[in-house]
Amino acid sequence: MLSWFVRRTRLPLLSLRCVDCPSESATTGEGRFRVNANGKLLDVWLLVRCVSCDWTSKLTVHERAPVRSFDPAELDRYHTNDPELVASKLLDPLFARRNRFTLDWKGAWRLDAPPVRLDEAWPVKVEVLFEDPVPLRPDRLVARELGLSRNEVPRRIKFDVPPRRSTSAGFTFTVMAEN
Template sequence: MLPWAVRRTRLPLLSLRCVDCRSESATTGEGRFRVNANGKLLDVWLLVRCVSCDRTSKLTVHERAPVRSFDPAELDGYHANDQGLVAARLLDPLLARRNRFTLDWAGAWELDAPSGWSDEAWPVRVEVAFDDPVPVRPEWLIAQGLGFSRSEVARRIKSDTPLRRTRSTGFSFTVMPLD
């Protein structure tokens, strides 16, 4: 069995309309949080910047949350602009739904596939793992990883999962030998 991995190379862009220039792309840049205290309640925002006009906007992470409801390590992460916490919040589907944005993964990921797979005994079983929820069509990913055309993928690949449906979780497939 050959292991493949889909890994993030950078944080994805956000598809979010800018209120100034009406552009559809924003970025988290270096990834910064803003924490505001109002008595014993905290507001936490993730700051994003428009790629076209550089306007900064805020995505609500927590709104009017009691200070005691925060894990101390998480609160320290917000204050220190922890990059792991930035990525975790940005990839959270609830945050995306609440703030009405989608992620644009174009150019933000890579496929780590070992070469020399043709030396394996046929048929070859491949296991694909995703480090982050990158939406990609398995058919396209397999074609890129093996250097096959899409028609050759249809002929030589056997899989339990539909290859034409976009996925963001792991799957496996079998490469059959040439007839």
């Protein structure tokens, strides 16, 4: 069985309406958090910038949370703008829903795949693994990587998931011999 890996090359852009211009794309840039104390309560925001006008907006991570509710190590990660923490917050679907944005993965991922050799014994089973939740249609990914037309995919490929649905979870498929 061959393994293909879908990997993130950069953080995806956010589809988020800008308050200053008509743009609907924002980026985290270097990924900076802002922590604000108000007495014994903390607010934590993730700062994002509009790609068109450079306007800064805040996405709420924690709002009016008691200082004691934070793990000291986690609070330190917010203060040091930990890149892994930025990525985990952005890729969290609940965080996206709460802050009303979606992720735009165009140009933010790559497929690491060994070539399927034509001299191998048929059928060839391939497993596709995702390191991050990149939404892809299995049929389009396979057609692009194997150089097949979209009409050829149903004849040569057997999927374990329906190929018309977008997925961000791993899946397997089998490449059948050309008849």
